[in-house]
Amino acid sequence: MRVVSLVPSLTEAIAATAPGLLAGATAWCTHPADLDVERIGGTKNPDVARIVSLAPDLVVANEEENRAADLDALRGAGVSVLVTEVRTVDQAFRELDRMLTVGCGLARPDWLDRAQAAWASQSPDSAVPAVVPIWRRPWMVLGRDTFAGDVLARLGVHNVYAEHPERYPKIPLPELVTSGAELVVLPDEPYAFSASDGPEAFPGLPSALLSGRHLTWYGPSLIEAPDVLRRQLRTA
Template identity: 35%
Template sequence: MAERQTVRSLMRIVSLVPSSTETLIHLGANVVACTRFCEQPHLGNVGGTKNPDINAIVALAPDIVILDQEENRQEDAAALKEAGLELFVSDVVTLADALELIQDLETLIGGTPTPNVAPEVTPIGLSIFVPIWRRPWMSISGRTYGASLLNHLGCTLVTAEADDTYPEVQLDEVSALAPDVIAVPSEPYEFNDTHLVELRNSSPDSTIVRVDGQDLFWWGSRTPSAITRLHDALNPL
């Protein structure tokens, strides 16, 4: 145990992925810096996920930098690699990926990985639309972590078959899809009450509910409890 703790405390990690930052801290890793979107005010930040300060990261001399295929840009990964830094790049698009990543990060910091299992829940059995942006209105397809999580909850995502991973949609198209529920996440877009009125007017037969965007889109250590919280939020509908 002491040896594992030493490895964790000595390995200097910079994380450019909010989900991984949260998970690493949960695992007891020595995260020396992260992005301003990671919501870890006790840590220094090195810019954003799409525009990290490469020079600041190099100056920290981390043992490893954590990135993600979707969250971060290839050119930044290339610049960090050219600077001689070791990278760990995740690629999370399913619930299974998220649970496996917890084990991968545990192994990375010298711990002993333990299996992570998604809690079983009673299938909700509702069709659902999830807006993630406005101007233009956008949603998620079935090829995303959020969709995989909703599928585990027993929800049918009405935009699952979209060609784009994050398709643009028109509100009249959403109305034609007739979702039982419009689940409005708290991020990445900050929807206000006026936006909810737009959604309600376009789909008067749909129930509109606000949900925690981090529970829906952040993966890793929060995943098991996020499943329970989202199920509690959606199941009464």
């Protein structure tokens, strides 16, 4: 079977399970580091003609990360497309199982069981109110119904914008600072927040710099994500 992945998380999941299946992946698919497949553009601008030329049996995608127009173009060219929807940790496990076992025809991998076990014991006693910027200029934050928001909730972090009508609202910085948050969570993707770029905008508010891959990717990184993120949150 030949599979093209349009999502870094799904690329890593397939590579960890049956790397020989991957015929192509995006330029943003950085894990595993030694992945040697045809690169077919980005998640938002894949080269549809190049994908079709690879003659894949299946293209795997995500309803949030990939554009419907590109997926429709692939289907129009006769390519089978499996689209995942991942907005909670539990949904990630279900969708990964569906992609690997139904879509790719593989046995359920041991790493997926280990990842599910790692998250089964996450039940915080309390929650710290926080804002979670994902971009600046303009400032954007996690809103409702996001995978990263569910990850943080399971680790004892309450997103103060979790009930916002939008999933990734633009919020002026003065409003963020006065939102009632007791913590600012700054992941290093999609915007590369760092110790010198981000915390200075929230004077007097503790900042936690998190691994974006462990916060937003759903794949083998889920195994170590609880320990990695808890350790990073404790440094705030």
